[in-house]
């Protein structure tokens with residue numbers, strides 16, 4: 498039995514940084530990984546998808562080259578899937594290797610490869626060995642949910658992980674789930690040249706967003722030729738020659754979609770079912786997420802849970818922020834909390850969505866007097882110049898306190914532009930600070946003061 502000062506399970510977005518702080522403080526740390534170092538974001542999430550989004554964008558621009566007065570010598574635009582995959586693999590491998598080198602450079606850090614299971618509140622088994630520590634940090638992340646739908650065992654389906662191995666273009670990709678993961682892949686593969694159908698059981702795409710966001714994204718995805726089936730719950734699968742029949746329960750349209758490939762993008766589940774949590778007495782909620790307090794302590798003294806597995810966030814930046822919160826409380830005498838953070842994220846379809854704070858629905862339900870400013874991207878000079886005019890900018894403020902409540906920037910550069918608003922929200926400054934700021938011309942951000950100068954009561 499080997500004793501360490503700390504054990505970290507998982508090398509995702511919190512674990513390695515935490516290992517850095519713990520070893521800097523002179524502690525011995527065992528960090529355990531059963532698959533690839535770097536976890537979901539590096540290997541099967543953000544990095545590979547955003548690299549493919551870039552290839553898809555290049556294909557899209559090339560197809561529209563003529564609109565910009567650019568000639569491509571008469572050839573048709575095609576995609577070399579092997580090359581696009583190789584580019585993606587190079588980005589992923591460089592990041593994964595960088596993470597491995599970083600862990601290897603930490604004095605006092607031991608990277609152990611294998612599946613970890615808690616045996617008690619102070620011990621973990623790995624490859625038949627038992628290791629112990631007084632502090633255990635769980636950073637085990639999550640994986641794609643693959644519900645036991647009828648026929649699912651009879652077909653080969655793809656998830657966000659396995660679709661990344663494709664080296665040939667699917668003829669017709671049926672994406673089950675019209676939310677963050679499904680829509681990013683749908684647009685990537687459509688731009689690569691595949692026929693794409695999205696089957697979404699809800700009445701609109703990305704149901705957590707405002708209706709205008711869902712409607713505009715639907716419009717521009719359909720304009721690219723993606724078929725979207727709403728109110729269409731996927732209920733069964735069956736092999737059909739070389740194709741796969743996807744049975745849908747819907748009020749309109751055909752009861753079946755016939756695809757060459759099926760991607761399941763129906764949500765995620767935490768990797769907590771085979772972690773031995775019950776042996777240590779660590780509590781989970783009804784969906785298997787580890788229950789934590791505002792500073793990420795579990796119900797068991799000496800055990801923390803960080804990242805996707807605690808259900809407090811589902812993004813790389815929330816996992817990393819979890820590391821910052823735990824480190825600040827352990828080492829810096831700084832009582833940082835999860836409740837200090839403002840919700841923010843992107844959806845990397847093109848044009849992207851940048852979100853901060855409340856949605857319009859949340860602002861309406863907050864009981865405040867809310868003002869809203871909105872401007873279509875076709876009225877933003879920079880968007881017109883780039884020929885990328887889909888979308889809008891929407892900002893919500895409190896009429897009484899002048900606080901910025903939230904923003905949805907759906908349009909070219911929206912994923913970057915939203916940070917100007919987010920930072921002022923963190924500064925707790927009134928919206929008038931941005932309204933009076935002089936911004937660079939010509940940018941998308943320069944129109945945010947204009948939006949704030951034209952606020953109206955939220956209907």
Ligand SMILES: Cc1cc2nc3c(=O)[nH]c(=O)nc-3n(C[C@H](O)[C@H](O)[C@H](O)COP(=O)(O)OP(=O)(O)OC[C@H]3O[C@@H](n4cnc5c(N)ncnc54)[C@H](O)[C@@H]3O)c2cc1C
Pocket residue numbers: 506507508509510511512529530531532533534535536537538539541542543544546547611612613614636637638639657678768771772803804805806810811812813814816845
């Ligand atoms: C397709 C896709 C695209 C995404 N795009 C974005 C994006 O653009 N922006 C964004 O912010 N977020 C994005 N996300 C979400 C983001 O990837 C996750 O929120 C983030 O990776 C969570 O980090 P984590 O540290 O909690 O866990 P993970 O990164 O999942 O790491 C957990 C690690 O623990 C290991 N592990 C689990 N159980 C054990 C065990 N018992 N023993 C040993 N090791 C174990 C796993 O192998 C894994 O390596 C995306 C996700 C997906 C699926």
Ligand SMILES: NC(=O)c1ccc[n+]([C@@H]2O[C@H](COP(=O)([O-])OP(=O)(O)OC[C@H]3O[C@@H](n4cnc5c(N)ncnc54)[C@H](O)[C@@H]3O)[C@@H](O)[C@H]2O)c1
Pocket residue numbers: 673674675676677678679681696697698699703704729730731732762763764765810811812842843844845
């Ligand atoms: N840009 C980003 O930051 C990014 C990108 C991808 C994923 N992620 C993270 O991953 C998480 C999971 O994403 P996701 O898109 O898989 O899950 P999700 O939970 O956001 O969406 C799942 C979708 O599948 C639909 N669905 C469920 N069952 C269905 C059925 N039987 N038939 C048809 N539709 C069905 C749901 O109605 C929902 O719209 C996100 O919450 C996000 O945090 C982030």
